[in-house]
Amino acid sequence: MTTEVGSETEVKKEPEQAEEQPQTQVETEQRPEQQLVDGKQEQSAHSTDLKQVEEEQNTQESPSTQQKDTTAASEQVSPAPQEGRAGVEKKEEQSGSKGIARFLPPWLKKQKSQSHVEQKKSQLKEGETSKNQIQEKEEKSPPQSPFKQQSTEKEGEEARKDTSVEEKEENLIQDHQQSKQEETKVDEKEEEKLSVSSAETQPAKEDQKEEVVEKDSDVKVEDKKEEDTIQNTEVKTDRSIQKVPKKMKTFVCKVTLLDGTEYPCELEKRAKGQVLFTKICEHLNLLEKDYFGLTYRDNADQKNWLDPAKEIKRQIRSLPWQFAFNVKFYPPDPSQLTEDITRYFLCLQLRQDIAVGRLPCSFVTHALLGSYTLQAELGDYDSEEHRHDYISEFQFAPTQTKELEDKVVELHKTHRGLTPAQAEALFLENAKKLSMYGVDLHHAKDSEGVDIMLGVCANGLLIYKDRLRINRFAWPKILKISYKRSNFYIKIRPGETEQFESTIGFKLPNHRSAKRLWKVCVEHHTFFRLISPEQPPKAKFLTLGSKFRYSGRTQAQTRQASTLIDRPAPFFERTSSKRLSRSLDGVHHFTFPRSKSEGTGTKELKQLQAPAVSATEQILQQDSSAPAVSDLKAGFTDEDGKEPGSPYKPTLSPESKSTEKLKSEMGREQEIDTQETMVNEETTKMSAVSQRSESPSVAAKSAEGGEMKTQLREKKEETIVVRDVSTSSDSESEEEAEYRPQVARKDVDQIKEEPEENEYLPVRSLTSTAHVDVKIPVEEKEELEEKIEKGGMLGEEVYCTTAEEKEEPKVNGDVSHIDTDIVTQVICCSEPPVVKTEMVTISDAFASQKSEISTKEVPIVHTETKTITYEAAEVDGTGDSEPGVLMTAQTITSESVCTTTTTQITKTVKGGVSETRIEKRIVITGDADIDHDQALAQAIKEAKEQHPDMSVTRVVVHKETELTEEGDD
């Protein structure tokens, strides 16, 4: 470390001169995104979530792997997830701070510029491989030094952020000063790393790709110090976390546990939800934690789930740091849980649900469940010890009568001999049969303004009017879930006799509640429904979507992970439920209020159903660089430098854009240019990429077991887009058109997220997706924009559910997967000028996040495909579509190493002429062991043979590195 001192000056000075140019560029590019990121995390681009999700996935998986080891190991494991989180956070902070740079005081700015400098330097210093060794040394150096660096770095970031964003400048400044020295060290170190990596290839085209770069560097250094390097980043973050409390700003939050006790937990200010959740689970000694979550109450006293992938602070905002640990997904069959301790917590939750009236029961059921509770908590009935009043300390029902208590005692006597675990198992066996078990109720109004309740559960969506179930939509019946402002929509698969899909709308009390419901639906669907391990692992597209997705494991995965639990049944003390009953504040009876929401029913359905398609045309014409949709992962960086993030953005017409309040106007043009050049670069870098693909996945090497391998696997993907436009469909775009992208069933099918060998990769599906729900009428756009800027969560999000599993078998080479009745089509576009600009605003969130500091090396072409998916509206069968209406579109997807997606779009242009365009997209996906060059050549050849007229419009190389290093240690 001492050697570094000298370099400090170097770092600081060089950067300022040389960096200047790049930095500005970066800034402008990132601007728009910046706002999104800061202002409204909710609206921030997908990419963020993707990344986070992945991270989370990794973190969540780590425990399971660890579980293999003995219990001792498990303790070590626990920190891992946190590290992962922290890492992400850090990255985000950095990215966020960049855009703000210009507003920062010089001393703050320095740091930032340094990071850029580092990158530049790396370029300059190409060939400086000699530093390799130094780097290695550093890595080997005592744990503390890396940690320190990291933490200081972090502080710096925080400081920057705080100043720009809000409060507490002074503290941070202090911190910052303290750490200044260390920072310089950090910089230096990074610089060195960069140089090392840069030696190998050309400079990265984008400075922002640091994250990727980082990974690459790991790979390279690997030869020598496999373990250290690979895990380098993680290790650092790891340490930093452990020590963070000393230097970082921390908060104490309180978490009410299921036994009614309150557990204080100290957290770093910017900690993500996952950090807290992991801590709690550790405290509880809970391994099967995927069924649980943390909740907080908002100002309206509504229960919200803390998103593990997001910063806590951003979610709760000004609310008190008060959370509750709750069951989030009620397992339909609790007997399948692996551990008694998990069942115990589920019991505690259910007792609470019963006591507050959330889970209605008959008298006898109250009595029976109560008696099992007594047996579990007190053991066998003992007439001596259990005098008649012992029971009134427990709460068995919302209103507890003497009669009930007598009945409970009577039944308690019959349970003699049952162990606590047995009594709880019986409790659950009875509770699970209750009709409202695991049903999450939301107030709403139907289209006629009638008060109803929407219940989300494992099997789908239930509609209640008063206590009556008046309808039910199983997940397989639901094609799409969306919300728009305070309206919530579900699109229903046509029945046997029906020809068309139908959309049903509900009016929620407000936008927040609509979004909350939407999220809960997405999560439940994912958790309970997305379980298709038999699916081919490569078929994951998610062609739509908002940025929010369930980021945890699915039930299938958590079950599988649970089978790996190999520890002696943990001892835990059952706390008397009396405490529970006391801690409950307010009784929430199962009531169906008659009037809660404002406004009347939603009658916009028709509108939604028959959107003017003209907007679509615009989009259609702009072809997309085929998004390497599948398998995109953490290392996903935006090639275009933009990410379509919020759904509605794409609809913005140029004019509306101008009215946008987003600041990065000037940045836009630049950006466009950048994009183009980038595309070129992409192609040229093909070779580099393929080289790269040959480098075996580092992670796999270092991994100990198969499980690890999958986690750490490095992915590479190449996309070729071959497009043949028989008629140019340009120029039909109408801005005023209201347009609704729908996801074709095909694509829906593809949404499936399958576990790959115990690995959960929800993110990949997100990739392509600019989930665009673009049907917002023009007039509304501005309004929306404004709201967004205010940081409100707004907008419209759509979630397409997967079709019934049997309907979507995706076999290799199965080309016949066509559904004629589906007219909707998804088209991906990324290049169109108009859209581009629009995308700018959104996309940057992504890009900035990607720009990590850690820049160990740079070499590879890391390209990211941004894709916006537009979906044409469906055509009604009568065929009298309006001019410019999409008539038919179908997608055929076949799959092997290559995924070929052929999209045929026929539409009527004005004047009744129909035109057909065939768009073929070939995605070559594979791990490092595929010869991508060859595959690419072959694919192009074949495509040419089939369609001599076709031209290759785009080749996108997309390389993905998983962000899994934190996996194990």
Next chain:
Amino acid sequence: MAGLTVGFGEYTHAIVRGVPASLPKEALRMNEANDDVDLARARREHELYVGVLMHKLGLQIVELPVDDSLPDSVFVEDAAVVCGDTALITRPGALGRRKETEIVKKALTDLHLNIVEMIDESATLDGGDVLFTGREFFVGLSKRTNQRGAEILADAFKDYAVSTVPIYDALHLKSFCSMAGPGLLVIGSSDGAQKALKVIQQMSDHRYDKLTIPDDAAANCIYLNIPNKGHVLLHSTPEEYPESSKVFERLKDHMLIPVPLTQMAKVDGSLSCCSILVNKRREM
């Protein structure tokens, strides 16, 4: 004990009520064109019915006194819905039948069931519209039963989901369907029946096997799970519905007992209408 723990179809008691002399002339009927009811024959069939429950199946019979002022009172099912230890005393949709509930309530009270009464003046519910599948309730919204009645039922049996099924062409939900075993739904072939089936399937979290039979009326049968006898099914006779009987005969695991109900069928009576089955087996 708890409704949740009792096996489906396990009953110990049956509440029945004799055929009033006023039935042939005054009992309500959907189709006025039906033949006149032969009172004597109706009574014989009813005795046979009660005899099967009592002697063949060993149920304790609670026989309510015949009341000629209540022509439909033989159809006790409409007066109460019993599930587990809870009995909901209904408010029959037909004005003239409201008084039928009084004595039924008393009988159920004597059996120490938890009595819930439907006090709401706006609610109506006939027991014949209530199908309990063992896991949930379906309530037909018919001329006799309204939404409010269904709500009150849902309130009375909180453990279970209660879904509503619109009924168009039939008197009651159970005029064309019933349970023939755990998870086995017998359903008639008419459009109305099939429509209702669709609703049932859509609304349910559970999957039911279905047994489709040609005649709607024959789809009303009584399933019991009797110790040492297993699955028992009382269903219509081959004389009445030959085709439907053939379908029932395919149920190899069931003890099939054809029970004629030729006369009361003319006033829309069916097998399940004539009894309220109760389980008072002491819980373990």
